[in-house]
Amino acid sequence: KNMIFSAKKKINLKIIIFEISDFEAFSDFKNFNLIFSNMSLHWSLKFNTFFLKLIKSMNVNSVFIFSTPKTFTIKKSSSENLYKNFINEFPDVNQCLNKLNHNYFFNHKEETIEEEFDNILSFFKNLKKIGANTQLKKKKINLYKLRTDKSKIIVKYKINLVYIKKLGI
Numbered sequence: 001k002n003m004i005f006s007a008k009k010k011i012n013l014k015i016i017i018f019e020i021s022d023f024e025a026f027s028d029f030k031n032f033n034l035i036f037s038n039m040s041l042h043w044s045l046k047f048n049t050f051f052l053k054l055i056k057s058m059n060v061n062s063v064f065i066f067s068t069p070k071t072f073t074i075k076k077s078s079s080e081n082l083y084k085n086f087i088n089e090f091p092d093v094n095q096c097l098n099k100l101n102h103n104y105f106f107n108h109k110e111e112t113i114e115e116e117f118d119n120i121l122s123f124f125k126n127l128k129k130i131g132a133n134t135q136l137k138k139k140k141i142n143l144y145k146l147r148t149d150k151s152k153i154i155v156k157y158k159i160n161l162v163y164i165k166k167l168g169i
Helices: 002-010 047-057 093-097 120-129 144-148
Strands: 034-038 063-075 104-117 153-166
Touching (some): 093 104
């Protein structure tokens, strides 16, 4: 709710509708000519089903712009992906885009972002500060090791950036 309040203050236009809703349960996409999602759709438990439902319900000339993580690695010294158990598996956006037919124009780009943190806890605190999380399914994880690990880490994200327009063909 706070994010919607902030967005309404920044974008003060009466023609824009803000929704607070579970996006998987939402199905009224035909009422919108621009659908935008920044780094949230990967939380869908059934991403492929949701994606196909959304694009099929779009009106002609509607645009869907979204981003999702593609890969995520944490490096410490020479070790790769040390904390893999903390991270969700991300959806295969390419698999979904391959299902699009001639009724859609799309552009897909991958960006890589690399950040360095003093330790793994400072990384997780940063995630929490930006409103992100690390996993959907609860797993038993020994957090004591995280508190005592003072090694610098490098976090590398690959991100999908996708633009889709439904054509009137």
